[in-house]
Amino acid sequence: MSSPPPLPERVSAVATLDDPVRRSLYELVSQSPVPLGRDAAASTLGLSRSTTAFHLDRLAEVGLLAVEFRRLSGKTGPGAGRPAKLYSRADGEICISVPARQYDLAGELMAAAISESGQSGEPVLDTLARVAAHAGRAIGAASADLSSALTANGFEPRAEDDGGIVLGNCPFHRLAETHTAVVCSLNYQLLCGIADGAGDAAHTIVADPDAGECCVRAVPVPQIPQ
Structure with a gap:
Protein backbone atom coordinates (compact mmCIF):
# COMPACT_ATOMS: atom_id res chain seq x y z
CA MET A 1 0.00 0.00 0.00
CA SER A 2 1.62 3.18 -1.16
CA SER A 3 1.43 6.60 0.41
CA PRO A 4 -0.82 9.20 -1.26
CA PRO A 5 0.76 11.88 -3.46
CA PRO A 6 1.97 14.96 -1.57
CA LEU A 7 -0.79 17.34 -0.50
CA PRO A 8 0.32 20.19 -2.84
CA GLU A 9 -0.04 17.88 -5.86
CA ARG A 10 -3.51 16.76 -4.81
CA VAL A 11 -4.63 20.33 -4.12
CA SER A 12 -3.32 21.44 -7.51
CA ALA A 13 -5.22 18.65 -9.27
CA VAL A 14 -8.52 19.46 -7.60
CA ALA A 15 -8.00 23.21 -8.06
CA THR A 16 -7.74 22.58 -11.79
CA LEU A 17 -11.47 21.88 -11.81
CA ASP A 18 -12.23 25.36 -10.48
CA ASP A 19 -12.09 26.59 -14.08
CA PRO A 20 -15.64 26.15 -15.51
CA VAL A 21 -14.39 25.08 -18.95
CA ARG A 22 -12.11 22.42 -17.51
CA ARG A 23 -14.87 21.23 -15.20
CA SER A 24 -17.27 20.91 -18.16
CA LEU A 25 -14.68 18.99 -20.16
CA TYR A 26 -13.92 16.69 -17.24
CA GLU A 27 -17.61 15.94 -16.76
CA LEU A 28 -18.08 15.36 -20.49
CA VAL A 29 -15.17 12.92 -20.71
CA SER A 30 -16.21 11.17 -17.48
CA GLN A 31 -19.74 10.60 -18.76
CA SER A 32 -18.64 9.32 -22.16
CA PRO A 33 -18.83 5.50 -22.53
CA VAL A 34 -15.79 5.61 -24.87
CA PRO A 35 -12.59 7.68 -24.92
CA LEU A 36 -13.28 11.11 -26.35
CA GLY A 37 -11.24 13.03 -28.91
CA ARG A 38 -10.58 16.76 -29.05
CA ASP A 39 -12.84 17.41 -32.03
CA ALA A 40 -15.81 15.64 -30.47
CA ALA A 41 -15.33 17.44 -27.16
CA ALA A 42 -14.96 20.81 -28.84
CA SER A 43 -18.08 20.27 -30.96
CA THR A 44 -20.19 19.14 -28.02
CA LEU A 45 -19.31 22.13 -25.83
CA GLY A 46 -19.06 24.71 -28.61
CA LEU A 47 -15.38 25.45 -27.98
CA SER A 48 -12.49 26.00 -30.35
CA ARG A 49 -10.26 22.99 -30.92
CA SER A 50 -7.19 24.79 -29.57
CA THR A 51 -8.96 25.79 -26.35
CA THR A 52 -10.29 22.27 -25.92
CA ALA A 53 -6.87 20.72 -26.49
CA PHE A 54 -5.23 23.06 -23.98
CA HIS A 55 -7.68 22.28 -21.20
CA LEU A 56 -7.82 18.54 -21.87
CA ASP A 57 -4.04 18.32 -21.75
CA ARG A 58 -4.00 20.28 -18.49
CA LEU A 59 -6.46 17.82 -16.96
CA ALA A 60 -4.27 14.94 -18.13
CA GLU A 61 -1.15 16.63 -16.78
CA VAL A 62 -2.51 16.72 -13.22
CA GLY A 63 -3.70 13.12 -13.40
CA LEU A 64 -7.45 13.61 -13.79
CA LEU A 65 -7.62 12.24 -17.33
CA ALA A 66 -5.86 9.35 -19.07
CA VAL A 67 -4.60 9.64 -22.65
CA GLU A 68 -4.36 7.12 -25.46
CA PHE A 69 -3.68 7.34 -29.19
CA ARG A 70 -5.80 5.46 -31.71
CA ARG A 71 -6.90 5.79 -35.34
CA LEU A 72 -10.62 6.43 -35.30
CA SER A 73 -11.09 5.27 -38.90
CA GLY A 74 -9.96 1.76 -38.06
CA LYS A 75 -7.53 1.84 -41.01
CA THR A 76 -3.87 0.91 -40.65
CA GLY A 77 -0.75 1.32 -42.72
CA PRO A 78 0.32 4.13 -45.05
CA GLY A 79 -2.38 6.68 -45.75
CA ALA A 80 -4.37 5.79 -42.67
CA GLY A 81 -3.64 9.17 -41.10
CA ARG A 82 -2.27 10.10 -37.71
CA PRO A 83 -3.73 8.47 -34.59
CA ALA A 84 -6.14 10.68 -32.68
CA LYS A 85 -5.44 11.71 -29.11
CA LEU A 86 -8.25 10.36 -26.95
CA TYR A 87 -9.13 11.12 -23.34
CA SER A 88 -10.87 9.11 -20.65
CA ARG A 89 -11.27 9.53 -16.91
CA ALA A 90 -8.18 8.36 -15.02
CA ASP A 91 -8.56 5.27 -12.86
CA GLY A 92 -6.80 6.81 -9.87
CA GLU A 93 -8.48 8.79 -7.13
CA ILE A 94 -7.51 12.17 -5.73
CA CYS A 95 -8.66 12.70 -2.15
CA ILE A 96 -8.10 15.73 0.04
CA SER A 97 -9.05 16.19 3.64
CA VAL A 98 -7.92 18.84 6.08
CA PRO A 99 -6.57 17.68 8.44
CA ALA A 100 -5.26 14.60 6.69
CA ARG A 101 -7.37 11.46 6.95
CA GLN A 102 -6.68 7.91 5.73
Whole structure:
Protein backbone atom coordinates (compact mmCIF):
# COMPACT_ATOMS: atom_id res chain seq x y z
CA MET A 1 0.00 0.00 0.00
CA SER A 2 1.62 3.18 -1.16
CA SER A 3 1.43 6.60 0.41
CA PRO A 4 -0.82 9.20 -1.26
CA PRO A 5 0.76 11.88 -3.46
CA PRO A 6 1.97 14.96 -1.57
CA LEU A 7 -0.79 17.34 -0.50
CA PRO A 8 0.32 20.19 -2.84
CA GLU A 9 -0.04 17.88 -5.86
CA ARG A 10 -3.51 16.76 -4.81
CA VAL A 11 -4.63 20.33 -4.12
CA SER A 12 -3.32 21.44 -7.51
CA ALA A 13 -5.22 18.65 -9.27
CA VAL A 14 -8.52 19.46 -7.60
CA ALA A 15 -8.00 23.21 -8.06
CA THR A 16 -7.74 22.58 -11.79
CA LEU A 17 -11.47 21.88 -11.81
CA ASP A 18 -12.23 25.36 -10.48
CA ASP A 19 -12.09 26.59 -14.08
CA PRO A 20 -15.64 26.15 -15.51
CA VAL A 21 -14.39 25.08 -18.95
CA ARG A 22 -12.11 22.42 -17.51
CA ARG A 23 -14.87 21.23 -15.20
CA SER A 24 -17.27 20.91 -18.16
CA LEU A 25 -14.68 18.99 -20.16
CA TYR A 26 -13.92 16.69 -17.24
CA GLU A 27 -17.61 15.94 -16.76
CA LEU A 28 -18.08 15.36 -20.49
CA VAL A 29 -15.17 12.92 -20.71
CA SER A 30 -16.21 11.17 -17.48
CA GLN A 31 -19.74 10.60 -18.76
CA SER A 32 -18.64 9.32 -22.16
CA PRO A 33 -18.83 5.50 -22.53
CA VAL A 34 -15.79 5.61 -24.87
CA PRO A 35 -12.59 7.68 -24.92
CA LEU A 36 -13.28 11.11 -26.35
CA GLY A 37 -11.24 13.03 -28.91
CA ARG A 38 -10.58 16.76 -29.05
CA ASP A 39 -12.84 17.41 -32.03
CA ALA A 40 -15.81 15.64 -30.47
CA ALA A 41 -15.33 17.44 -27.16
CA ALA A 42 -14.96 20.81 -28.84
CA SER A 43 -18.08 20.27 -30.96
CA THR A 44 -20.19 19.14 -28.02
CA LEU A 45 -19.31 22.13 -25.83
CA GLY A 46 -19.06 24.71 -28.61
CA LEU A 47 -15.38 25.45 -27.98
CA SER A 48 -12.49 26.00 -30.35
CA ARG A 49 -10.26 22.99 -30.92
CA SER A 50 -7.19 24.79 -29.57
CA THR A 51 -8.96 25.79 -26.35
CA THR A 52 -10.29 22.27 -25.92
CA ALA A 53 -6.87 20.72 -26.49
CA PHE A 54 -5.23 23.06 -23.98
CA HIS A 55 -7.68 22.28 -21.20
CA LEU A 56 -7.82 18.54 -21.87
CA ASP A 57 -4.04 18.32 -21.75
CA ARG A 58 -4.00 20.28 -18.49
CA LEU A 59 -6.46 17.82 -16.96
CA ALA A 60 -4.27 14.94 -18.13
CA GLU A 61 -1.15 16.63 -16.78
CA VAL A 62 -2.51 16.72 -13.22
CA GLY A 63 -3.70 13.12 -13.40
CA LEU A 64 -7.45 13.61 -13.79
CA LEU A 65 -7.62 12.24 -17.33
CA ALA A 66 -5.86 9.35 -19.07
CA VAL A 67 -4.60 9.64 -22.65
CA GLU A 68 -4.36 7.12 -25.46
CA PHE A 69 -3.68 7.34 -29.19
CA ARG A 70 -5.80 5.46 -31.71
CA ARG A 71 -6.90 5.79 -35.34
CA LEU A 72 -10.62 6.43 -35.30
CA SER A 73 -11.09 5.27 -38.90
CA GLY A 74 -9.96 1.76 -38.06
CA LYS A 75 -7.53 1.84 -41.01
CA THR A 76 -3.87 0.91 -40.65
CA GLY A 77 -0.75 1.32 -42.72
CA PRO A 78 0.32 4.13 -45.05
CA GLY A 79 -2.38 6.68 -45.75
CA ALA A 80 -4.37 5.79 -42.67
CA GLY A 81 -3.64 9.17 -41.10
CA ARG A 82 -2.27 10.10 -37.71
CA PRO A 83 -3.73 8.47 -34.59
CA ALA A 84 -6.14 10.68 -32.68
CA LYS A 85 -5.44 11.71 -29.11
CA LEU A 86 -8.25 10.36 -26.95
CA TYR A 87 -9.13 11.12 -23.34
CA SER A 88 -10.87 9.11 -20.65
CA ARG A 89 -11.27 9.53 -16.91
CA ALA A 90 -8.18 8.36 -15.02
CA ASP A 91 -8.56 5.27 -12.86
CA GLY A 92 -6.80 6.81 -9.87
CA GLU A 93 -8.48 8.79 -7.13
CA ILE A 94 -7.51 12.17 -5.73
CA CYS A 95 -8.66 12.70 -2.15
CA ILE A 96 -8.10 15.73 0.04
CA SER A 97 -9.05 16.19 3.64
CA VAL A 98 -7.92 18.84 6.08
CA PRO A 99 -6.57 17.68 8.44
CA ALA A 100 -5.26 14.60 6.69
CA ARG A 101 -7.37 11.46 6.95
CA GLN A 102 -6.68 7.91 5.73
CA TYR A 103 -10.12 6.30 5.69
CA ASP A 104 -9.31 4.54 2.43
CA LEU A 105 -6.35 2.82 4.09
CA ALA A 106 -8.49 1.76 7.04
CA GLY A 107 -11.09 0.38 4.62
CA GLU A 108 -8.49 -1.59 2.67
CA LEU A 109 -7.05 -3.12 5.85
CA MET A 110 -10.46 -4.06 7.23
CA ALA A 111 -11.62 -5.54 3.92
CA ALA A 112 -8.42 -7.57 3.60
CA ALA A 113 -8.77 -8.82 7.17
CA ILE A 114 -12.40 -9.87 6.67
CA SER A 115 -11.51 -11.67 3.44
CA GLU A 116 -8.53 -13.50 4.95
CA SER A 117 -10.45 -14.35 8.11
CA GLY A 118 -13.25 -15.88 6.07
CA GLN A 119 -10.78 -18.12 4.26
CA SER A 120 -8.56 -19.11 7.19
CA GLY A 121 -11.03 -19.18 10.08
CA GLU A 122 -8.69 -17.00 12.14
CA PRO A 123 -10.61 -14.48 14.29
CA VAL A 124 -11.08 -11.29 12.30
CA LEU A 125 -9.51 -9.00 14.92
CA ASP A 126 -6.39 -11.17 15.05
CA THR A 127 -6.26 -11.10 11.27
CA LEU A 128 -6.69 -7.33 11.24
CA ALA A 129 -3.74 -6.91 13.63
CA ARG A 130 -1.54 -9.03 11.37
CA VAL A 131 -2.68 -7.31 8.17
CA ALA A 132 -2.15 -3.85 9.66
CA ALA A 133 1.35 -4.72 10.88
CA HIS A 134 2.25 -6.13 7.44
CA ALA A 135 0.98 -2.98 5.70
CA GLY A 136 2.91 -0.83 8.17
CA ARG A 137 6.16 -2.66 7.45
CA ALA A 138 5.69 -2.04 3.74
CA ILE A 139 5.08 1.68 4.36
CA GLY A 140 8.10 1.93 6.64
CA ALA A 141 10.38 0.06 4.24
CA ALA A 142 9.49 2.51 1.47
CA SER A 143 10.37 5.52 3.65
CA ALA A 144 13.65 7.13 4.57
CA ASP A 145 12.96 6.89 8.30
CA LEU A 146 10.17 6.70 10.87
CA SER A 147 9.50 10.43 10.98
CA SER A 148 9.16 10.79 7.20
CA ALA A 149 6.84 7.77 7.07
CA LEU A 150 4.63 9.27 9.76
CA THR A 151 4.61 12.65 8.00
CA ALA A 152 3.72 11.16 4.60
CA ASN A 153 0.78 9.30 6.12
CA GLY A 154 -0.75 12.23 7.97
CA PHE A 155 0.28 11.52 11.57
CA GLU A 156 2.00 14.91 12.02
CA PRO A 157 4.91 13.68 14.18
CA ARG A 158 6.27 16.12 16.76
CA ALA A 159 9.60 15.56 18.47
CA GLU A 160 9.63 15.69 22.26
CA ASP A 161 12.50 16.91 24.42
CA ASP A 162 13.29 13.38 25.59
CA GLY A 163 13.68 12.10 22.02
CA GLY A 164 10.21 10.63 21.81
CA ILE A 165 7.61 11.35 19.15
CA VAL A 166 4.03 12.43 19.82
CA LEU A 167 1.49 12.46 17.00
CA GLY A 168 -0.49 15.59 16.27
CA ASN A 169 -3.16 13.98 14.11
CA CYS A 170 -5.12 10.73 13.91
CA PRO A 171 -5.71 9.80 10.26
CA PHE A 172 -8.61 7.59 11.39
CA HIS A 173 -10.25 10.16 13.69
CA ARG A 174 -13.94 9.76 12.79
CA LEU A 175 -13.73 5.97 12.79
CA ALA A 176 -11.86 6.00 16.08
CA GLU A 177 -14.63 8.03 17.70
CA THR A 178 -17.27 5.38 16.99
CA HIS A 179 -15.18 2.18 16.88
CA THR A 180 -12.43 3.08 19.33
CA ALA A 181 -11.11 -0.34 20.35
CA VAL A 182 -10.95 -1.73 16.81
CA VAL A 183 -9.44 1.35 15.18
CA CYS A 184 -6.92 2.06 17.94
CA SER A 185 -5.73 -1.54 17.76
CA LEU A 186 -5.40 -1.25 13.98
CA ASN A 187 -3.52 2.01 14.40
CA TYR A 188 -1.15 0.56 17.00
CA GLN A 189 -0.26 -2.45 14.86
CA LEU A 190 0.15 -0.25 11.77
CA LEU A 191 2.56 2.06 13.57
CA CYS A 192 4.51 -0.84 15.05
CA GLY A 193 4.90 -2.15 11.52
CA ILE A 194 5.95 1.26 10.19
CA ALA A 195 8.67 1.57 12.83
CA ASP A 196 9.84 -1.98 12.12
CA GLY A 197 9.85 -1.48 8.36
CA ALA A 198 11.72 1.82 8.66
CA GLY A 199 14.41 0.06 10.71
CA ASP A 200 13.90 2.41 13.66
CA ALA A 201 15.69 1.02 16.71
CA ALA A 202 15.60 4.26 18.70
CA HIS A 203 11.92 4.13 19.64
CA THR A 204 9.32 1.80 21.05
CA ILE A 205 5.71 2.20 19.92
CA VAL A 206 3.33 2.29 22.88
CA ALA A 207 -0.42 2.76 23.29
CA ASP A 208 -1.14 6.04 25.06
CA PRO A 209 -4.70 7.43 24.74
CA ASP A 210 -3.60 10.74 26.32
CA ALA A 211 -0.75 11.42 23.90
CA GLY A 212 -1.34 14.31 21.50
CA GLU A 213 -4.19 13.74 19.05
CA CYS A 214 -3.44 10.04 18.53
CA CYS A 215 -3.70 7.02 20.81
CA VAL A 216 -0.11 5.96 20.09
CA ARG A 217 3.28 7.52 20.69
CA ALA A 218 6.91 6.58 20.10
CA VAL A 219 9.02 6.60 23.25
CA PRO A 220 12.82 6.55 23.19
CA VAL A 221 14.54 3.26 23.91
CA PRO A 222 16.57 3.63 27.13
CA GLN A 223 20.28 3.91 26.51
CA ILE A 224 22.36 1.23 28.22
CA PRO A 225 25.42 2.75 29.95
CA GLN A 226 28.66 1.66 28.44
